[in-house]
């Protein structure tokens with residue numbers, strides 16, 4: 438996990454995931470919760486998310502889930518001519534409910550990882566991210582190495598959690614895992630932990646929205662690049678192909694880059 442940046446080519450990632458897909462493409466495709474049954478055309482998808490992750494997913498004052506992931510789903514499903522619904526079910530339930538078929542997909546800033554690929558399939562990547570540290574403005578911590586021996590807070594089972602385990606050791610009690618990233622950051626503000634580890638764009642957004650929190654971000658090349666993808670149950674090629682088709686269309690027409698502000702290779 439803690440690799441030097443720059444060595445990782447997106448092309449390699451795509452090749453690896455295409456092979457993965459080819460390898461498991463023959464299994465069943467019964468897991469769609471949308472209205473379509475076997476062989477019928479999908480007309481609606483049900484997505485799940487954890488909406489405390491601005492700018493990717495958060496609640497507006499009317500109680501709607503909004504953000505970059507929602508904008509991408511809007512654009513994709515418009516191209517595909519299908520409907521979708523997004524449910525704010527919570528982080529760990531996203532994984533459980535995609536697995537048990539209650540949800541067709543996870544749309545939650547989910548990083549494509551080899552471990553997750555054992556249980557799920559992912560679309561092509563749509564966003565590049567990395568982990569960063571967030572500490573108090575006057576903290577002596579200046580690098581990832583510096584958190585060793587300190588209390589670190591993370592969102593449970595996130596890639597930030599994995600990065601913390603890589604740094605501090607798998608079972609280190611100094612790692613404190615919470616339901617979502619804002620709580621993990623709140624612990625830094627409270628002084629319960631000395632650093633939080635989370636996704637860069639989300640941490641920067643948090644600081645922008647909480648200027649009085651007196652926090653700063655520390656970037657470190659020790660944190661590898663990550664790529665977000667939409668996640669389906671392993672073997673659900675019907676939904677996966679549809680999502681990749683929609684994604685491809687909005688990559689081609691420039692809509693994806695417009696939404697994310699990023700141009701992926």
Ligand code: ARG
Pocket residue numbers: 486487488489490494528545546547548549592594595596597617618636
């Ligand atoms: N990208 C990180 C991961 O996949 C964190 C995602 C958290 N997403 C959320 N909506 N809370 O582990």
